[in-house]
Amino acid sequence: MSILDSFALTDRKALVTGAASGIGQSIAIALAEAGADVAVVDRDLAGANETCQSIETLGRQTLAIAADVTLKNEVENAVDTVLRSWGRLDIGVNSAGIAIRGHIEDISEADWDRVLDIDLKGIFLCCQAEGKIMLQRGAGSIVNIVSISAHIVNRPQLHGHYNTAKAGAFQLTRVCAAEWAGRGVRVNSISPGHTLTPMTAHAEDETQATWLANTPMRRLGAPADYQGAAVFLASDASAYMTGHDLVIDGGYTLW
Ligand SMILES: NC(=O)c1ccc[n+]([C@@H]2O[C@H](COP(=O)([O-])OP(=O)(O)OC[C@H]3O[C@@H](n4cnc5c(N)ncnc54)[C@H](O)[C@@H]3O)[C@@H](O)[C@H]2O)c1
Numbered sequence: 184m185s186i187l188d189s190f191a192l193t194d195r196k197a198l199v200t201g202a203a204s205g206i207g208q209s210i211a212i213a214l215a216e217a218g219a220d221v222a223v224v225d226r227d228l229a230g231a232n233e234t235c236q237s238i239e240t241l242g243r244q245t246l247a248i249a250a251d252v253t254l255k256n257e258v259e260n261a262v263d264t265v266l267r268s269w270g271r272l273d274i275g276v277n278s279a280g281i282a283i284r285g286h287i288e289d290i291s292e293a294d295w296d297r298v299l300d301i302d303l304k305g306i307f308l309c310c311q312a313e314g315k316i317m318l319q320r321g322a323g324s325i326v327n328i329v330s331i332s333a334h335i336v337n338r339p340q341l342h343g344h345y346n347t348a349k350a351g352a353f354q355l356t357r358v359c360a361a362e363w364a365g366r367g368v369r370v371n372s373i374s375p376g377h378t379l380t381p382m383t384a385h386a387e388d389e390t391q392a393t394w395l396a397n398t399p400m401r402r403l404g405a406p407a408d409y410q411g412a413a414v415f416l417a418s419d420a421s422a423y424m425t426g427h428d429l430v431i432d433g434g435y436t437l438w
Contacts, residue, residue, distance in 0.1 A: 189420040193218035197274035197417065198265050200252055200309055203230025205380030206328060207278030209406030210413040212237050214276070217414045220244035220269060224261045225279065226251045244269070252279045252305030255312075262312045271320060274417045275313035277306050278328040282382055287343040295344045302348035303355070310359050314368055321367035326416045327356045328409075329372045331432050337377075339393050340386065349374075353428055360426030369425040371416045376432025378404035399434030 197214045201207035203225035215221045215238040223231040223238070223245060231247040238245040248264050250257040265272050280302050283294050306327050317323025331337060333349035352372070359370040377383065377394040386394075394403060412429050415421050430436055 184419070186420070189422075190414060190418045191218050192274070192414065192418055195219040195273040195417070196222075196265060196269040196271050197276065198222040198224055198261065198272060198313065199276040199278060200224045200250075200261075200305075201277070201279030201328070202234050203227040205278075205382060206375060206378065206406045206409055207276065208234045208237075209410055210276050210278060210326075210328075212241070213407075213410035213414050214274065214417060215241045215243040215245070217418070218243070219274060219417075222246040222248055222261070222265045222268075224248045224250050224252075252277075252309055253300045255308050258305075258308045258312045262316055266316065272313060272316050273323055275309065275317075275323070275325040276328070276413060276417070277309040277313075277325070279305055279309075280328065280382075282342055282345050284340050284342050285344070286341050290344055298342075298344040299348050299351075302345065303351040306352045306355055310355065310370065314359060314363060314370070317368045318363060318366050323368045324417050324421075325359065325368070325370045326413055327352055327370070327372040329353045329356065329374045329428060331374050331376050331430060331436050333374060333428075334430070335436055337435075339390055356428065357426045364425050369416075369421070371421070371424060371426065372428045373409055373412050373416070374428050374430045374432070375409055376404050376430075376435040378406065378408070380406055394435075397435060397438060398432070399437055402433060404431070404433060 333353040
């Protein structure tokens with residue numbers, strides 16, 4: 184196999200959560216460009232259908248599946264739908280997430296639960312459902328979208344619940360990787376830096392200016408900045424890699 188062939192995802196079957204928007208949408212399209220059929224899973228079905236249209240124009244098969252990643256039965260139904268349609272699941276990318284701001288002394292219990300539910304429990308439920316199916320075949324690659332917020336208390340926006348959930352998702356990635364390494368299933372993560380998506384679009388000019396001033400590369404991330412890493416982690420090119428977190432942040436965490 185040539186080195187470039189090892190990055191190909193020809194006929195692989197993939198599922199991407201949070202793929203109606205932003206980073207998840209960009210990764211879903213990248214997997215399809217690399218040759219995979221991609222199920223687009225999101226609670227936003229209209230957005231999921233738009234992503235599916237982009238995938239269809241690439242000549243790949245696609246499915247739009249409405250699911251809330253905090254609900255075990257909906258996550259399991261999403262994986263079952265892929266299995267019924269395509270017979271197997273080779274790749275799972277878990278990008279669904281939310282961010283809510285708040286100083287730690289003011290965060291409401293409801294906001295804490297909401298962020299931890301989606302950004303941590305959601306990753307657990309997805310890894311569990313995807314991993315169970317992959318373990319049966321002894322093959323598969325899972326990529327969790329974490330954040331630099333797992334590693335640093337970034338600023339000026341404060342969100343201690345988000346930092347905590349992302350740190351948990353980082354460690355959960357390592358736990359799954361260690362437990363499944365001998366059974367053919369790899370689990371890695373990507374930690375994006377500040378990236379312009381609908382999640383961050385509302386950030387004040389001063390906030391974005393602070394992010395920019397603290398980014399050595401002097402630009403914010405774009406969803407496409409994570410496409411190469413996702414294809415790499417999903418593919419055989421990363422066959423000996425598991426439990427690793429790829430920080431992709433224009434150098435933000437260097438300073
Ligand atoms: N944008 C950034 O600066 C940034 C930086 C680091 C990490 N991240 C992470 O990247 C991931 C994607 O973020 P984004 O910037 O693309 O945001 P986004 O808002 O553009 O996309 C998030 C997607 O997740 C979906 N979603 C949210 N809650 C869900 C739920 N309970 N069930 C199913 N789907 C749900 C939304 O409908 C949306 O389509 C998130 O996990 C986020 O924490 C983003």
